[in-house]
Amino acid sequence: MAEEQNREKKYIPPGIVGTYMRRIGESDPFVREIQDEPSALRL
Amino acid sequence: MDTCTKCGICAQECPVYYGQPDKRMHPVERSRQVIRLYKKYTTFWGRFWSTIFDTPDFEDDDAELFGERMYECLTCRRCAAFCPVGIDHSVVSRVGRSLVDLMGLTPPALAQGTKNSFETGNLEGASTEAFLDAIGFIQEELKEETGVDIPIPLDKEGAEVFFLPPSGDVLVYAENLMGMAKVFYAAGIDWTMSSRAYDGSNFGFTTGNNFSMKYENKHYVNACETLGAKVMVMGECGHAYRVMKFMASEGRWWGELSFEITSGFEYTAELIREGRLTLDPSKNAEAVTYHDSCQFAAGCGIVDEPREILKAACADFREMPEGGYTQWCCGGGGGLSALRSVREFRMHISGKKKAEQMRETDAKIVSTSCLQCRTQLKEIARYHKMPLKITGVHELVNNAIVI
Numbered sequence: 001m002a003e004e005q006n007r008e009k010k011y012i013p014p015g016i017v018g019t020y021m022r023r024i025g026e027s028d029p030f031v032r033e034i035q036d037e038p039s040a041l042r043l
Numbered sequence: 044m045d046t047c048t049k050c051g052i053c054a055q056e057c058p059v060y061y062g063q064p065d066k067r068m069h070p071v072e073r074s075r076q077v078i079r080l081y082k083k084y085t086t087f088w089g090r091f092w093s094t095i096f097d098t099p100d101f102e103d104d105d106a107e108l109f110g111e112r113m114y115e116c117l118t119c120r121r122c123a124a125f126c127p128v129g130i131d132h133s134v135v136s137r138v139g140r141s142l143v144d145l146m147g148l149t150p151p152a153l154a155q156g157t158k159n160s161f162e163t164g165n166l167e168g169a170s171t172e173a174f175l176d177a178i179g180f181i182q183e184e185l186k187e188e189t190g191v192d193i194p195i196p197l198d199k200e201g202a203e204v205f206f207l208p209p210s211g212d213v214l215v216y217a218e219n220l221m222g223m224a225k226v227f228y229a230a231g232i233d234w235t236m237s238s239r240a241y242d243g244s245n246f247g248f249t250t251g252n253n254f255s256m257k258y259e260n261k262h263y264v265n266a267c268e269t270l271g272a273k274v275m276v277m278g279e280c281g282h283a284y285r286v287m288k289f290m291a292s293e294g295r296w297w298g299e300l301s302f303e304i305t306s307g308f309e310y311t312a313e314l315i316r317e318g319r320l321t322l323d324p325s326k327n328a329e330a331v332t333y334h335d336s337c338q339f340a341a342g343c344g345i346v347d348e349p350r351e352i353l354k355a356a357c358a359d360f361r362e363m364p365e366g367g368y369t370q371w372c373c374g375g376g377g378g379l380s381a382l383r384s385v386r387e388f389r390m391h392i393s394g395k396k397k398a399e400q401m402r403e404t405d406a407k408i409v410s411t412s413c414l415q416c417r418t419q420l421k422e423i424a425r426y427h428k429m430p431l432k433i434t435g436v437h438e439l440v441n442n443a444i445v446i
Contacts, residue, residue, distance in 0.1 A: 009105055009137065010107055010120070010146075010147075010148065014098075014147050015144065016145060016146060017080060017084070017100045018083075018084045020142050020145055021081050021083070021084035021085060021142075022082050022084050022085055022295075024081060024085075025081065025084070025085035040285050
């Protein structure tokens with residue numbers, strides 16, 4: 001655990017998370033396609 | 044997620060939470076990590092509070108921890124099957140995985156598989172020569188075993204059926220491919236495989252890499268259309284089949300396709316129903332049970348067909364407890380079985396329930412419909428010292444079919 005806490009954090013380019021989440025908010029094709037799956041969960 | 048009543052049923056039914064019942068493994072808690080980000084960037088109050096308090100994106104400001112957590116979901120959809128309001132946490136986890144992929148934090152083995160698919164058309168990164176060698180070897184095996192020349196046709200234009208197995212069924216578990224070759228031969232089907240597209244799998248779907256998911260899919264759509272086949276029969280890979288059958292078909296991605304899509308299970312079961320195959324169950328005399336893969340069962344609704352095949356091909360078929368649409372995941376779903384780095388997690392946490400079910404079964408053989416499940420079940424059996432043989436479904440057909 002201590003080792004985990006001391007681990008150097010990976011650099012994430014600023015803005016990447018926000019850009020992605022805003023795209024999801026608009027209409028992410030992946031989410032849309034999964035939601036539109038016609039009969040994926042036949043329960 | 045706004046309709047979530049926090050009733051906890053998802054956790055009660057989650058294989059990961061079953062293995063480690065704490066807050067970290069709770070499906071709602073995992074999804075909350077993604078929803079929090081979503082609200083932070085797309086709602087007024089989310090933007091307002093993050094501007095005032097300058098909150099970090101991730102817990103402990105640790106993107107890698109976020110990545111780990113997204114891969115603690117098996118994307119098996121068991122939660123969705125039981126949730127009273129139908130929340131599918133696997134979809135939220137995949138959104139999280141897409142972000143993880145964008146940040147370059149996809150687990151290396153999965154990232155490498157996806158890269159291999161781009162460069163070579165198969166996850167293993169095998170060359171076409173290696174593929175052709177394997178096909179030659181499998182044909183020799185078929186001849187040696189049956190005394191009959193059972194061909195595995197390649198790039199045959201105008202064949203009725205294009206068969207697309209996962210590359211693991213060519214390079215590792217050849218018995219499944221041998222079984223399918225015998226099925227086509229015995230039923231007199233004009234079929235072919237492609238030397239360009241012979242890996243019916245989809246790591247892009249697993250990792251949330253949308254571009255790769257479509258690219259991999261397009262690769263085998265192109266192959267089928269080039270060969271002019273009327274039917275694409277897909278092998279024992281649940282991810283690839285779900286993407287092809289339910290996401291890419293019916294004009295959603297590539298316009299109207301010129302061919303039908305089916306799985307090897309549906310195809311073989313139909314031939315058995317039509318009386319076009321003769322199977323000798325005494326060739327599989329030991330007790331056999333069946334593990335439903337999440338993608339085929341909860342993802343594609345394929346539950347009856349593998350059972351029909353196994354009942355025809357095996358003398359003693361027994362149900363696994365709680366099988367069918369709401370089966371318990373093997374613990375290696377969502378790409379986890381490819382990750383050696385999470386082996387302990389797979390053996391003790393995500394695979395705990397399945398290990399218990401395997402221990403309880405009085406069958407000697409556990410058959411399954413997906414390569415990832417097969418890998419995980421094999422490891423569970425070895426790790427927990429269970430004397431069980433793990434097979435594919437068509438591997439047992441390979442034993443039983445009368446040529």
